[in-house]
Amino acid sequence: MKHVILGTAGHIDHGKTSLVKALTGVDTDRLKEEKERGITIELGFTFLDLPSRIRLGIIDVPGHEKFVKHMVAGVWGIDLVALVIAADEGVMPQTREHLDICRLLRVKKGLVVLTKIDLLDRELLELVKEEVTEIVQDTFLKNAPILAVSSVTREGIPQLLSALDLLSQEIKERSSEGLFRLPIDRVFTMKGFGTVVTGTMISGNLSLGETVQILPSGSEGKVRNLQVYGRSVEKAVAGERAAVNLQGVETSAVERGDVLTRPNTLSPTQLIDAYLEYLSDAPRPLKHRTKQRFHVGTSLVNASIFLLDREALAPGESGFVQLRLERPVVALHQDRFVIRGSSAIQTIGGGVILDGHPDKHRRFSSSVIADLSLLKDGTSEQALRQHIHHSGTGGITLEDLLNRVEMPPGDVQSIIRQMEGRGDLLFIDPEKLKVIAKGPYQVLRGMALAQLGEFHQRFPMKFGLSKEELRTKLPPEVDVKLFQILISELIQSKEVVLEKDKLRLSGHHFSSVDEKGLAKRVEAAVLKGGLQPPSSKELSEEWSESEGEVRAIFEHLVHEGVLVRIKSEIYFHHVSFESLREQLVTYLKSHREITTPQFKEMTKASRKYAIPLIEYFDQIKLTLRLGEKRVLRGSSQNTEKKLP
Numbered sequence: 128m129k130h131v132i133l134g135t136a137g138h139i140d141h142g143k144t145s146l147v148k149a150l151t152g153v154d155t156d157r158l159k160e161e162k163e164r165g166i167t168i169e170l171g172f173t174f175l176d177l178p179s180r181i182r183l184g185i186i187d188v189p190g191h192e193k194f195v196k197h198m199v200a201g202v203w204g205i206d207l208v209a210l211v212i213a214a215d216e217g218v219m220p221q222t223r224e225h226l227d228i229c230r231l232l233r234v235k236k237g238l239v240v241l242t243k244i245d246l247l248d249r250e251l252l253e254l255v256k257e258e259v260t261e262i263v264q265d266t267f268l269k270n271a272p273i274l275a276v277s278s279v280t281r282e283g284i285p286q287l288l289s290a291l292d293l294l295s296q297e298i299k300e301r302s303s304e305g306l307f308r309l310p311i312d313r314v315f316t317m318k319g320f321g322t323v324v325t326g327t328m329i330s331g332n333l334s335l336g337e338t339v340q341i342l343p344s345g346s347e348g349k350v351r352n353l354q355v356y357g358r359s360v361e362k363a364v365a366g367e368r369a370a371v372n373l374q375g376v377e378t379s380a381v382e383r384g385d386v387l388t389r390p391n392t393l394s395p396t397q398l399i400d401a402y403l404e405y406l407s408d409a410p411r412p413l414k415h416r417t418k419q420r421f422h423v424g425t426s427l428v429n430a431s432i433f434l435l436d437r438e439a440l441a442p443g444e445s446g447f448v449q450l451r452l453e454r455p456v457v458a459l460h461q462d463r464f465v466i467r468g469s470s471a472i473q474t475i476g477g478g479v480i481l482d483g484h485p486d487k488h489r490r491f492s493s494s495v496i497a498d499l500s501l502l503k504d505g506t507s508e509q510a511l512r513q514h515i516h517h518s519g520t521g522g523i524t525l526e527d528l529l530n531r532v533e534m535p536p537g538d539v540q541s542i543i544r545q546m547e548g549r550g551d552l553l554f555i556d557p558e559k560l561k562v563i564a565k566g567p568y569q570v571l572r573g574m575a576l577a578q579l580g581e582f583h584q585r586f587p588m589k590f591g592l593s594k595e596e597l598r599t600k601l602p603p604e605v606d607v608k609l610f611q612i613l614i615s616e617l618i619q620s621k622e623v624v625l626e627k628d629k630l631r632l633s634g635h636h637f638s639s640v641d642e643k644g645l646a647k648r649v650e651a652a653v654l655k656g657g658l659q660p661p662s663s664k665e666l667s668e669e670w671s672e673s674e675g676e677v678r679a680i681f682e683h684l685v686h687e688g689v690l691v692r693i694k695s696e697i698y699f700h701h702v703s704f705e706s707l708r709e710q711l712v713t714y715l716k717s718h719r720e721i722t723t724p725q726f727k728e729m730t731k732a733s734r735k736y737a738i739p740l741i742e743y744f745d746q747i748k749l750t751l752r753l754g755e756k757r758v759l760r761g762s763s764q765n766t767e768k769k770l771p
């Protein structure tokens with residue numbers, strides 16, 4: 128059976144609830160307060176089976192201006208709207224506001240119902256019809272049927288039923304292939320069963336016994352019982368209204384505005400890119416960074432609106448915005464939203480979500496605007512490609528992609544495979560369907576090659592870099608799998624060689640054949656120099672070798688741990704250095720402190736060496752300088768006391 132959802136809309140007391148009762152026999156005003164005050168406060172739900180075997184779910188909304196937030200939650204995601212106008216009163220403020228909301232939310236179709244015609248002369252009815260024609264002029268209801276009824280005498284009700292039947296046939300059935308998502312509009316406790324949540328199945332399907340997740344809190348529970356229009360079912364699908372009995376979830380842990388979904392499919396967000404249409408009857412221009420009420424799904428949060436492409440948004444204008452939310456919500460590409468003012472509480476605009484997980488943007492950036500324009504006007508497929516291309520050197524998973532585009536997982540997968548076939552992307556992890564686009568991959572490849580090149584330049588004597596060393600030089604988001612793919616590809620393309628566990632550029636001519644035996648000679652000379660070793664400059668002059676070559680050997684020996692570099696141009700052999708260090712520690716343990724002259728005496732070296740040495744000991748935090756003296760850092764006596 129096909130499922131279509133109808134919502135009511137219209138000013139307070141115009142006869143919405145009475146109309147639903149006339150159609151279905153059900154009074155959807157359940158609350159005591161609603162009965163007493165004769166108004167609707169909460170959303171009401173019922174259904175109707177139409178002659179053409181379509182089940183029409185009905186959501187009855189309140190007309191009171193105080194409860195517009197409930198109205199928005201109710202009509203978010205409906206297929207059809209019945210704009211109800213009492214013929215004896217005509218168009219009123221919430222008639223217009225509800226119409227604006229339905230238009231901003233892109234409700235597909237609908238009709239206008241003039242109620243209470245039993246109270247009115249027929250001539251007056253024509254006047255009301257004219258008024259209606261005027262307000263719907265530039266909206267989706269422009270050519271919609273206008274029906275006149277009385278819920279008391281039932282005049283016009285059969286015609287209304289036929290009109291609803293016709294319209295419902297025109298509504299395209301939703302695919303139940305998409306990601307399961309149910310924005311929660313009611314939460315209550317059922318004695319003996321526990322927590323029950325209700326809502327419209329926006330997309331996907333849900334079965335009995337499944338584990339579900341509540342967002343943004345992330346708490347999980349099991350579907351113990353599932354009902355669609357009051358009947359227990361095994362499975363609920365997109366387009367139906369479902370009541371889900373949750374096992375393992377406290378009623379207090381869920382509220383209207385939360386979203387029910389499957390674990391690890393959607394993630395909440397507090398930063399959203401959107402295209403905002405600012406209503407022409409908004410009271411004043413919208414300034415950058417103003418805080419307003421943001422409605423998406425059944426949720427309502429405060430949002431600061433950052434204008435990305437202009438200083439202010441004048442009434443009637445539209446622009447790209449970034450919304451920073453006070454609390455997280457679930458929002459996907461192409462979801463519609465409504466903005467209501469935070470001081471004068473009225474609907475001032477609305478629009479479409481472009482990206483639910485963007486980066487923070489700079490304002491007035493032409494590349495940001497170009498990207499957002501594509502997300503706005505392009506197809507879901509184009510949006511998907513853009514997200515893959517922009518995913519950076521870490522790649523992106525199927526899960527992340529499904530969070531950012533409104534597309535059935537199967538479609539996303541087939542596009543990914545298509546892109547792979549064309550060489551537009553690479554699989555990092557075929558199991559998790561993690562991919563990296565060609566552009567970022569090329570960037571990463573360039574980084575790896577540059578790192579190797581730089582290494583060769585610094586250490587011409589070294590054979591190459593180990594894989595682990597190279598990995599630490601790449602961005603942290605590069606995971607093990609991606610790194611392995613990169614290395615094997617570089618080796619396969621013969622740009623890099625793996626030899627003796629080291630990676631090197633194949634073009635690098637490794638001068639391991641230190642023909643002149645310079646390394647050995649440098650080591651011997653420095654060792655012989657003890658605490659007054661020769662510099663690379665001195666040795667190169669003495670041996671008539673190029674200074675650059677000798678300095679490279681010094682650096683190589685530092686890298687190998689043979690020499691210790693104290694300061695530029697002062698290198699000690701590690702044996703001399705270590706023995707001095709031991710001597711110093713022993714001295715300080717017995718004398719507690721040492722002056723510079725005393726240290727100089729210990730090294731028997733000139734100031735040229737002694738001063739950099741003692742400063743180096745400070746630098747490596749072996750010693751602590753206190754005026755003219757030095758002590759061991761971290762009381763050595765304490766350490767000794769601790770020893771048994």
Ligand SMILES: Nc1nc2c(ncn2[C@@H]2O[C@H](COP(=O)(O)OP(=O)(O)OP(=O)(O)O)[C@@H](O)[C@H]2O)c(=O)[nH]1
Nearest residue numbers: 139140141142143144145166167190243277278279
């Ligand atoms: N005579 C007459 N009275 C009607 C008709 N429809 C509704 N009423 C009366 O109008 C009043 C308001 O009707 P409701 O159906 O509660 O109006 P509503 O639009 O649901 O009101 P809210 O939900 O509070 O916005 C009630 O007293 C109804 O009995 C009608 O067709 N004819």
Ligand SMILES: [Mg+2]
Nearest residue numbers: 143144166167
């Ligand atoms: Mg009502």
